[in-house]
Amino acid sequence: MSPQRADAVRNREILLGTARQAVASGDLSLQLNEIARRTGMGVGTAYRHFPTRRALLEALAAPAFAGVVADARAAASHDDAWGAVAALLRGLLVRQLADAAFAEVIAADRADDALPETTALRVEFAALARTVTDRARDAGVLRADLTDDDLHHLACGVVFALGLSPDPGARLDAYLRALLQGVRAPGPA
Template sequence: MTSLRADAARNRELLLATARQAVAAGDLSLQLNELARRAGMGVGTVYRHFPTRRALLETLAEPAFAAVLDGARTASLHDDPWTGTEILLRTLLVRQLADPAFAEVIASPAADDAIPETTARRDEFDGLAGTVLARARESGALRPGLTDEDLRHLVCGTAFALGLGPAPAARVDAYLRVLLDGVAGGAG
């Protein structure tokens, strides 16, 4: 991103803070006109920074994506293929629970990406995850026949299931254990 004038940077940060408040309150609609009203600025200002709802959503998801990439890097460097898989799946699950914007972005296809950096992050994650999961497959730690996409869907489904009840963070370990038991191969 190019450097913004001080007033434009303040407006952008105010818009992001307003959007974060909406998401924290459970409103993922991110209607740009409503965000402009809440932030006390013109609609044109909002659209200059975020031409679409999706662009705003992806910008909100950037910190979670960075954390997931850090976790995937850690997982890819682990000596034990199964532990690497556990780290990868836990990181992805926890970040989806913590950040609804990230959960929506990661659950959607790359064709929906509005920002090139999102696609680049997604590609980096896919490469790291592919390395981790290939090692797990080769070692027999991962159930045969499961694709990388299958595992992503299973993690997304687990995050959704956790969100249906109260205190999802308190139940992460139990749900993750069930997921890991289900995807483990004979050597896991």
């Protein structure tokens, strides 16, 4: 693959910046015609960089996705199996709350991915998360009746619930504690 021209790189960054502003204002529609209009670029330029709304959304989410993979890598190397689960879930919640584009991308199915980079991050995250959850199940601290998909769905549900709060950040720890209590294996009777 040949390097992009400097003006193409600049145009891509301008498009991403404009799309970030739209997301920050609560507009996740990311209509490429509107993004192009706001930048003063032609629609063709926008579509050359991002052929679909989904490709633009994934490009916006890429830094947060890379961050959650780094969080999962750190959790996988955590000494304490339960501490690793807590760190993994906390990182996933925090990143979704901070980045609406990432929240939408991580909540979707792998089959929806528009960019191979997104799928690669998703596969790496899933493998690291599986390392954490398998170790926690083996240690008897994570409920054995919950699959990794169940945990993913529960985390996305908590993010949705937090979004209903007027101050999601202030409620994060309480919701995380409730989630962790729900997924922790019951202790001996």
